[in-house]
Amino acid sequence: MTRVLAGVCACLLLLWTPACGGGKEITKAEEKDVLKILRSDKFEILDPQASSSGGDIAILAQMYEGLVRAPEIKDGPVSVPKWEPSLATDWKVEDNAKIYTFTLRENVKFHDGTSLNADAVKKSFERLIQKDHPAQPTKRPYATDLADIAKIEAPDAKTVRFTLHDSNPRFLANVSLHAAFVISSKAIDEMAKLNTPAKREKWLIENTSGTGPYRIARAEDYRGSESVTLTAFEDYWGGAPQIKLLSFTSMADHKSRREQVLAGAAGFTDTLLPSDWEDLKANKGVTLFTWDAINIMYLAMNCDQSKNYPTKDKRVRDAIAMVVDRTPFVERYYGAAKPAHVLIPYTMPFGHPKDYKPKTDTMSRDEALQTARRLIREAGVEGAVIKLILPEVPRPYLLYPRELADLIRQQLEPIGLKIELEPRKMAEIGEMVPKGDYALMLLGWMGDNGEPDNFWRPLLDGVKNEKGQWQPSDNNLARFFDIEVHRRIEEAGREADISKRDKLYKDLEMWAHDQFRPIVPLLTAKKSYAWTSKLKGVRVDTGDQFYLDKAYFEK
Amino acid sequence: MLTYILRRVMATVPMLLAISLASFLLLHMLPGDPTTILLGQRATAENKRELRSRLGLDKPLPEQYLLYMSDVSRGEFGESHRTNQLVAKELRQRVPATIELAIAAMLIATLVGVSLGVLAAVKPRSLVDFACLSMALVGVSLPVFWLGFLAQKLFAGEMRLLPFSGRLDFGLWPTFSSDTGFYVLDALLVYRNVELLLNVLAHLTLPAIVLSTVPMALIARITRASMLETLKQDYVRTARAKGASPSTVVLKHALRNALIPILTAVATQFGYLLGGAVLTETIFGWPGLGRYVIEAIDVLDARPLQASVLLIASAFVLVNLLTDLSYAFIDPRLRKKEAA
Numbered sequence A: 001m002t003r004v005l006a007g008v009c010a011c012l013l014l015l016w017t018p019a020c021g022g023g024k025e026i027t028k029a030e031e032k033d034v035l036k037i038l039r040s041d042k043f044e045i046l047d048p049q050a051s052s053s054g055g056d057i058a059i060l061a062q063m064y065e066g067l068v069r070a071p072e073i074k075d076g077p078v079s080v081p082k083w084e085p086s087l088a089t090d091w092k093v094e095d096n097a098k099i100y101t102f103t104l105r106e107n108v109k110f111h112d113g114t115s116l117n118a119d120a121v122k123k124s125f126e127r128l129i130q131k132d133h134p135a136q137p138t139k140r141p142y143a144t145d146l147a148d149i150a151k152i153e154a155p156d157a158k159t160v161r162f163t164l165h166d167s168n169p170r171f172l173a174n175v176s177l178h179a180a181f182v183i184s185s186k187a188i189d190e191m192a193k194l195n196t197p198a199k200r201e202k203w204l205i206e207n208t209s210g211t212g213p214y215r216i217a218r219a220e221d222y223r224g225s226e227s228v229t230l231t232a233f234e235d236y237w238g239g240a241p242q243i244k245l246l247s248f249t250s251m252a253d254h255k256s257r258r259e260q261v262l263a264g265a266a267g268f269t270d271t272l273l274p275s276d277w278e279d280l281k282a283n284k285g286v287t288l289f290t291w292d293a294i295n296i297m298y299l300a301m302n303c304d305q306s307k308n309y310p311t312k313d314k315r316v317r318d319a320i321a322m323v324v325d326r327t328p329f330v331e332r333y334y335g336a337a338k339p340a341h342v343l344i345p346y347t348m349p350f351g352h353p354k355d356y357k358p359k360t361d362t363m364s365r366d367e368a369l370q371t372a373r374r375l376i377r378e379a380g381v382e383g384a385v386i387k388l389i390l391p392e393v394p395r396p397y398l399l400y401p402r403e404l405a406d407l408i409r410q411q412l413e414p415i416g417l418k419i420e421l422e423p424r425k426m427a428e429i430g431e432m433v434p435k436g437d438y439a440l441m442l443l444g445w446m447g448d449n450g451e452p453d454n455f456w457r458p459l460l461d462g463v464k465n466e467k468g469q470w471q472p473s474d475n476n477l478a479r480f481f482d483i484e485v486h487r488r489i490e491e492a493g494r495e496a497d498i499s500k501r502d503k504l505y506k507d508l509e510m511w512a513h514d515q516f517r518p519i520v521p522l523l524t525a526k527k528s529y530a531w532t533s534k535l536k537g538v539r540v541d542t543g544d545q546f547y548l549d550k551a552y553f554e555k
Numbered sequence B: 001m002l003t004y005i006l007r008r009v010m011a012t013v014p015m016l017l018a019i020s021l022a023s024f025l026l027l028h029m030l031p032g033d034p035t036t037i038l039l040g041q042r043a044t045a046e047n048k049r050e051l052r053s054r055l056g057l058d059k060p061l062p063e064q065y066l067l068y069m070s071d072v073s074r075g076e077f078g079e080s081h082r083t084n085q086l087v088a089k090e091l092r093q094r095v096p097a098t099i100e101l102a103i104a105a106m107l108i109a110t111l112v113g114v115s116l117g118v119l120a121a122v123k124p125r126s127l128v129d130f131a132c133l134s135m136a137l138v139g140v141s142l143p144v145f146w147l148g149f150l151a152q153k154l155f156a157g158e159m160r161l162l163p164f165s166g167r168l169d170f171g172l173w174p175t176f177s178s179d180t181g182f183y184v185l186d187a188l189l190v191y192r193n194v195e196l197l198l199n200v201l202a203h204l205t206l207p208a209i210v211l212s213t214v215p216m217a218l219i220a221r222i223t224r225a226s227m228l229e230t231l232k233q234d235y236v237r238t239a240r241a242k243g244a245s246p247s248t249v250v251l252k253h254a255l256r257n258a259l260i261p262i263l264t265a266v267a268t269q270f271g272y273l274l275g276g277a278v279l280t281e282t283i284f285g286w287p288g289l290g291r292y293v294i295e296a297i298d299v300l301d302a303r304p305l306q307a308s309v310l311l312i313a314s315a316f317v318l319v320n321l322l323t324d325l326s327y328a329f330i331d332p333r334l335r336k337k338e339a340a
Helices: A002-015 A054-063 A118-129 A171-175 A185-192 A197-206 A254-262 A274-282 A314-323 A327-332 A365-379 A401-415 A426-435 A453-460 A483-494 A498-516 B002-029 B034-039 B045-055 B061-073 B087-122 B127-141 B144-158 B183-191 B194-231 B234-241 B246-274 B278-283 B289-298 B302-330 B332-339
Strands: A034-039 A088-094 A099-104 A149-156 A159-164 A227-232 A245-250 A268-270 A286-292 A295-301 A337-339 A385-391 A418-424 A440-446 A462-464 A470-472 A519-532
Touching (some): A054 A245, A099 A118, A099 A171, A118 A149, A185 A197, A254 A268, A254 A274, A254 A519, A254 B144, A295 A314, A327 A337, A327 A401, A365 A401, A385 A401, A440 A453, A483 A498, B002 B061, B002 B302, B061 B302, B087 B194, B087 B246, B087 B278, B127 B194, B144 B194, B144 B278, B183 B194, B234 B246, B246 B302, B289 B302
Parallel strands (some): A034 A245, A385 A418, A385 A440
Antiparallel strands (some): A099 A159, A149 A159, A227 A245, A268 A519, A295 A440, A462 A470
């Protein structure tokens, strides 16, 4: 038996003669040409019009570009939204923000070799906004953001004109979204030949068709949520990138990502826990980049009068708002968060009333406790058991869901409310919200485009149902709707003058919370990226996105 | 023997059908709407309706099950709602990763576990026995996530001997594409490249060692107990009396006869590992079946879950079948009994 085994091993060794070659050709890249990027989230859908996850967008932003782009984060928040040229070098806003005309950049090539022109832009937008487009994507989560486009025209090869149904000064903000990244005309024609959206998506992954500095060079470079390798696009209009390969790997565990960046095994990562920031800052081999992101974490209180939850009584909502102390919440973030008292975060370019607090938030602790106890007694809900719904897993603005929910429980018990925590999956939460089957919910929101409308409309506004009746929007956790609030959101959203728009939103904040108190804003959390200190030229924009077209390794 | 094999194989068919039905129904009973996850927090009711219709989630449950089973009968498992990729294609990537890791871990666990068990049994109640038993106890007790992080920090972070995570350094090997799904085999037989092979093995080492600790400890304890029992047998005493060397007595006479319980333990543990080692795969960024299932559960992605449950159940059944058959190979008495 032993002899047979030895014979087999000897034969195998003889057969395997690596030194003599004979295997499939493979090349090894040089370390200096590769940036290894670890992402906390997965990459699954690499169609800009179909994707809504951060992991996908991080990759898409290296491969595709829009007409305008968000500005780079510099010192603190900007006072007005300032869109920068990208594929459009210039734009004109006419007819009270109803007509937008863009002049396109010259000499821009798509990855498939075709040139950027007005027809390509028109076709790309049509694929996003038309429900039954022949090259329809698998899903269109951002289609409603651009649904007000009535007509797209291409008067000449370098000019594209959008006519909207109504005036919309926020249109540029929406055009900066990743969903409005331009896909080549040739690619859209090819996708239209395929019979299912899934096949089209697969085709687009294997045939990257943007204008960005990187592309997927071979179908094998996309390995699902495991890893994606991007290759530099040598014909990029901004000049060929210096780093030739970007290797994206999905790594959910923050400890692993931190260790890999500290050890130099990875060159770039995102979302590190604030508790690790000091260590990372102290390490000379790592650059830690943190910024005040546009997000809010809040406690929503169900205002639906048709439900029998204690929170339908404003006295109960006021009492809860009075006794929530934000200090321990902020402490849990190791200083990487600031307390919030209104809906619009302080990081937003405008619409945030600085230093303003609703009346419930200005009381001393003792006064707040006494008043809250009285209100709860008057409302007749003393001893009521209230369920607090929270997400099972952390969110970028809610890093410690269970601990923070427990803090709320502890703070509400002294006023006579018994809080039961109920962690749920995000899919379940999404289903619960339109039904409104809960009293309290702890969650948050991340801004997409630097516009207050992007917070007010989904979170505290409503839409008309099939019967023409108003109902809270699907993301309106507080199930709150008031026609006057709706009117004021509409009015502010349509105001073209930015300083007047700013005032309208601020006035709305200073009125709505005292009047209705549907939510308790809790905090705005900072975000972070970390990269090897040898890496220079990284650009991070106010939309929380990083860009590597000008990045290089310092010698 | 053939009748026995056929009987065993046939018995698995209704079992797998029942598993497919149970997994299908259970998944549909779970609360939550997958379209919310797929579309993100910003989804409107209209977007959700459109997606539900495209995914076929608006069809009656029996129709959905029949569609699913018709896919399965063609060797397909439908499309993942989450990635829009064919589940069969995704499984072709995930399953080899899990099998490769499971084989490596079981090789380590079996070699070390059996050796420790034999050593402990040969010198019972000695210092060696105590040391081996302690190692086994530590192996069972150590939480995998803790050991994984420790191993990563020490061998990848401090000593920089091994990579932190993944199956290969894709950045350095940008043109690598797997023909077999098994990277070791690809490096060895397809590319025949020593440097690539070393990179693949380096990535495999830490997760395999970490994953092997629990099965290794169990195998060591079972080997010890089985060997202690066997070493008391008359034929072992006879072999010693005939002047056989201690190593021949232990390895040839005792170990072979002690193999059946050890083999059962190895097979059971291997079956578990085929189901995916979620923690190890998560810590080491290993793109295996365990992580695939967890990712699918997070977004209530039914097709990948149903396919994975079927596959894991089938793997268990197959491993058990092979174990039963191997008993006959190891123990000639069973062959004779079956023949009779």
